[in-house]
Amino acid sequence: MRKENIVAETRRQTSHAGAPTALVTLSKDIAVLGIELSNSRLSFGVGDLNGTLDYVERMPASPQLSQQEFEQLFSDSAAAVREWTTARGIALRHAAMSIPGYGREAGNPIYPWDMERMHVFLDRVLPDVPLTLTNSVIAQAAFHRYSQPGGYSISGDHLFLFVGHGVAGVIVNDTAPIDAFQAFEIGHMVIERDGLPCRCGHKGCVEAYTSLRAVSQIIGISDADILTRGDHFMEAVSVDPVARATLRERQFLLGLALGNALNLHPVPKVVVSGWPSLMPEGDRAAIAEGLNQSLLGGYSRERLGLSFIESSIGNDPKAALHYAAYCFVRSGGLDERPDQPVAMEEIA
Numbered sequence: 133m134r135k136e137n138i139v140a141e142t143r144r145q146t147s148h149a150g151a152p153t154a155l156v157t158l159s160k161d162i163a164v165l166g167i168e169l170s171n172s173r174l175s176f177g178v179g180d181l182n183g184t185l186d187y188v189e190r191m192p193a194s195p196q197l198s199q200q201e202f203e204q205l206f207s208d209s210a211a212a213v214r215e216w217t218t219a220r221g222i223a224l225r226h227a228a229m230s231i232p233g234y235g236r237e238a239g240n241p242i243y244p245w246d247m248e249r250m251h252v253f254l255d256r257v258l259p260d261v262p263l264t265l266t267n268s269v270i271a272q273a274a275f276h277r278y279s280q281p282g283g284y285s286i287s288g289d290h291l292f293l294f295v296g297h298g299v300a301g302v303i304v305n306d307t308a309p310i311d312a313f314q315a316f317e318i319g320h321m322v323i324e325r326d327g328l329p330c331r332c333g334h335k336g337c338v339e340a341y342t343s344l345r346a347v348s349q350i351i352g353i354s355d356a357d358i359l360t361r362g363d364h365f366m367e368a369v370s371v372d373p374v375a376r377a378t379l380r381e382r383q384f385l386l387g388l389a390l391g392n393a394l395n396l397h398p399v400p401k402v403v404v405s406g407w408p409s410l411m412p413e414g415d416r417a418a419i420a421e422g423l424n425q426s427l428l429g430g431y432s433r434e435r436l437g438l439s440f441i442e443s444s445i446g447n448d449p450k451a452a453l454h455y456a457a458y459c460f461v462r463s464g465g466l467d468e469r470p471d472q473p474v475a476m477e478e479i480a
């Protein structure tokens with residue numbers, strides 16, 4: 133990979149014993165494409181292996197997007213990206229697209245599309261770029277885990293939980309690649325019989341109470357405003373006591389669902405990203421209260437490590453871009469296009 137200038141090794145004077153003496157820096161000259169279907173929009177972004185975005189286009193997409201509508205949106209966005217990269221002589225080396233609900237053997241319950249048709253379509257529209265599909269929460273986990281600086285340092289088996297437009301988790305295990313993991317759709321756990329309607333068609337799902345869309349209704353600012361303000365949206369609003377109490381209650385429900393998920397798949401640590409990360413610590417205690425009422429044996433700091441990391445709201449398609457970089461590097465930086473084979477020895 134050094135020969136192809138994908139990585140560079142730099143020697144640094146270390147300040148303390150045990151620190152690494154060589155750092156590997158990813159090349160800024162390799163371009164990857166990240167595509168996300170999230171936040172009610174389809175986002176395309178071109179950037180480097182460090183996750184710096186040079187091009188972003190976001191098109192509004194309905195939460196009930198049909199496959200045909202998706203294909204139209206995707207074709208238009210792909211044509212715009214092609215025009216932009218061609219004008220600059222940029223060759224995209226890898227692409228990744230993250231989709232909520234993706235990866236289930238029985239099909240995607242959120243976007244119940246024909247996957248065979250999808251693959252044929254993607255091959256036709258993006259013929260020159262190796263493309264990896266993944267679940268949105270897996271891309272988010274890869275983004276938080278491997279983005280430098282800022283990647284979180286929790287080690288050992290843990291649940292990464294993202295509370296954004298969707299609510300989902302993934303069990304992260306240090307010894308396995310992140311793309312091998314199965315996403316947990318915690319957001320569609322029904323916690324209230326005949327409760328609030330959810331985009332999945334059921335009523336009373338966790339997502340209907342705790343997603344950003346639910347938060348937007350509680351605090352009275354639009355979904356679009358939240359996405360524009362991103363990680364600072366809470367600072368911009370004055371949350372009245374009634375709304376704040378409702379948000380605390382929603383965090384309690386999130387804790388309740390989280391405890392139930394952990395009863396099915398116990399892990400010693402949970403890392404939370406999304407809007408709860410922006411809440412005052414005193415209010416976040418409601419998550420622990422919910423956990424205490426559902427987690428077998430109850431909740432205590434000794435039994436379960438609960439950490440809150442960067443919220444990353446409205447930054448799509450950054451997670452998919454990082455995931456594309458992750459896939460590119462993990463594939464050894466090989467050019468996967470069949471007409472341009474590169475032998476392993478050349479880059480070893």
Ligand SMILES: [Zn+2]
Nearest residue numbers: 320330332337
């Ligand atoms: Zn649902």
